[in-house]
Amino acid sequence: MTDTRTKEFLEYVQAGGQVETGDWMPDEYRARLIKFIEMHGNSELMGVLPERDWILRAPTLQRKLALTAKIQDEVGHAQLIYRVVEDLGKPRSACLDDLVAGKAKFHNVFHYPTRTWGDVGVIAWLVDAAAIVSQKALLKCSYAPYARIMKKICWEESFHILHGRDVILALVTGTDEQFGLVQEALDRWWEPLMHFHGNPIPPDEDPMFVWRIKSQGNEDARQQFLDGYVPQIRELGLEIPDPALRKDEETGTWLYTEPDWEKLRAVVTGHGPASAERLAFRRLSREHVAWVERVVLAEAA
Amino acid sequence: MLDARAPEESAASEPSAPPEAGSARREAVRGQGRIFEVFRRERKGQPFQHAGSVTAPNERFAEIYAREQYGRRQESVALWLVPRGSVSEIDEFPDEFEMKYRRVDGYSIKARLHEARERAGTLGMAPGAAE
Numbered sequence: 450m451t452d453t454r455t456k457e458f459l460e461y462v463q464a465g466g467q468v469e470t471g472d473w474m475p476d477e478y479r480a481r482l483i484k485f486i487e488m489h490g491n492s493e494l495m496g497v498l499p500e501r502d503w504i505l506r507a508p509t510l511q512r513k514l515a516l517t518a519k520i521q522d523e524v525g526h527a528q529l530i531y532r533v534v535e536d537l538g539k540p541r542s543a544c545l546d547d548l549v550a551g552k553a554k555f556h557n558v559f560h561y562p563t564r565t566w567g568d569v570g571v572i573a574w575l576v577d578a579a580a581i582v583s584q585k586a587l588l589k590c591s592y593a594p595y596a597r598i599m600k601k602i603c604w605e606e607s608f609h610i611l612h613g614r615d616v617i618l619a620l621v622t623g624t625d626e627q628f629g630l631v632q633e634a635l636d637r638w639w640e641p642l643m644h645f646h647g648n649p650i651p652p653d654e655d656p657m658f659v660w661r662i663k664s665q666g667n668e669d670a671r672q673q674f675l676d677g678y679v680p681q682i683r684e685l686g687l688e689i690p691d692p693a694l695r696k697d698e699e700t701g702t703w704l705y706t707e708p709d710w711e712k713l714r715a716v717v718t719g720h721g722p723a724s725a726e727r728l729a730f731r732r733l734s735r736e737h738v739a740w741v742e743r744v745v746l747a748e749a750a
Numbered sequence: 751m752l753d754a755r756a757p758e759e760s761a762a763s764e765p766s767a768p769p770e771a772g773s774a775r776r777e778a779v780r781g782q783g784r785i786f787e788v789f790r791r792e793r794k795g796q797p798f799q800h801a802g803s804v805t806a807p808n809e810r811f812a813e814i815y816a817r818e819q820y821g822r823r824q825e826s827v828a829l830w831l832v833p834r835g836s837v838s839e840i841d842e843f844p845d846e847f848e849m850k851y852r853r854v855d856g857y858s859i860k861a862r863l864h865e866a867r868e869r870a871g872t873l874g875m876a877p878g879a880a881e
């Protein structure tokens with residue numbers, strides 16, 4: 450990766466330059482883009498499963514409709530993102546094959562079960578908030594087609610966060626039992642949320658940052674999330690299950706108990722509490738809709 | 751991941767290969783039909799802007815997919831669908847002679863204007879003439 454052309458390319462993207470589909474790019478850059486964007490697509494697609502479980506159990510018709518619309522958005526995001534991957538050289542069918550074969554990754558938060566309606570609120574509010582921190586940073590991605598798609602995705606995500614916050618506010622202003630649902634869900638989701646932005650690898654050692662696929666380091670993203678949301682969580686009287694969590698007013702950074710990074714690695718490699726079940730479901734639904742694909746493609750022939 | 755690609759898959763990794771390299775190949779995503787570029791108009795009076803693309807076996811499906819992916823949330827008032835192979839791209843605009851006389855940065859009128867005002871005795875009337 451040290452030939453002159455690659456070096457020039459690296460300097461170009463590091464200076465804020467953007468790349469289009471047809472432009473020359475180093476093989477390593479293309480491979481990393483595919484891997485990163487494919488994982489994002491997988492996450493959108495797998496991310497609908499925890500919420501899908503609650504469509505039938507949503508407490509009101511309005512919530513049912515909003516949740517369905519959110520799920521529809523996430524599937525739409527997967528479509529847009531897989532299309533970007535296809536233009537980089539990996540067909541969507543290959544992405545889906547790898548996903549159901551357990552060969553490709555998806556985000557850690559989608560490897561956990563959704564036990565109560567409180568989980569649905571915490572996911573829509575805080576998981577989506579953590580995701581939007583990452584996705585906003587992708588608006589500056591060196592690969593322009595991905596950055597452009599991200600603009601549309603961020604626009605849609607903002608409704609999801611508001612919907613989640615509304616669910617949470619309804620619960621925390623309800624009965625003690627309802628408040629308890631949120632607290633209990635937060636207790637379970639805090640660790641995955643702290644894992645979400647990845648281990649605090651210095652940006653200069655993170656290939657995704659070096660190639661400017663990401664425009665911020667993992668720890669920067671986590672700090673931004675904590676800065677935005679810890680006060681919003683605490684003002685509702687909710688307790689964050691980390692006694693060490695506090696902001697160092699001098700440095701402006703958040704201090705917290707070091708998450709178990711080994712656990713994160715295990716979860717994203719398919720050993721999370723709901724990994725096997727989710728993949729089995731995705732495999733099943735892929736088999737169930739295979740005939741639709743065949744019919745549609747027969748039309749093309 | 752890339753290393754594992756079969757040769758026929760790597761063909762799809764050159765979507766921008768020049769048309770003479772085979773526009774059919776350029777348009778096709780194996781097993782899924784053709785690529786249609788999607789342009790969207792956000793509001794009346796605004797230009798169509800490139801939004802992304804969809805793969806579809808034919809135009810009818812392309813319309814359904816584009817409507818779903820780019821118009822579902824009322825974010826567009828109109829969409830254009832164009833088969834990728836029908837797009838002609840021009841991306842080189844040589845300017846060997848640097849024809850600056852065609853651009854605003856080709857003119858520096860400050861000194862000349864000052865001279866003209868001096869001659870006409872209107873220096874004090876001009877805006878910003880305090881110096």
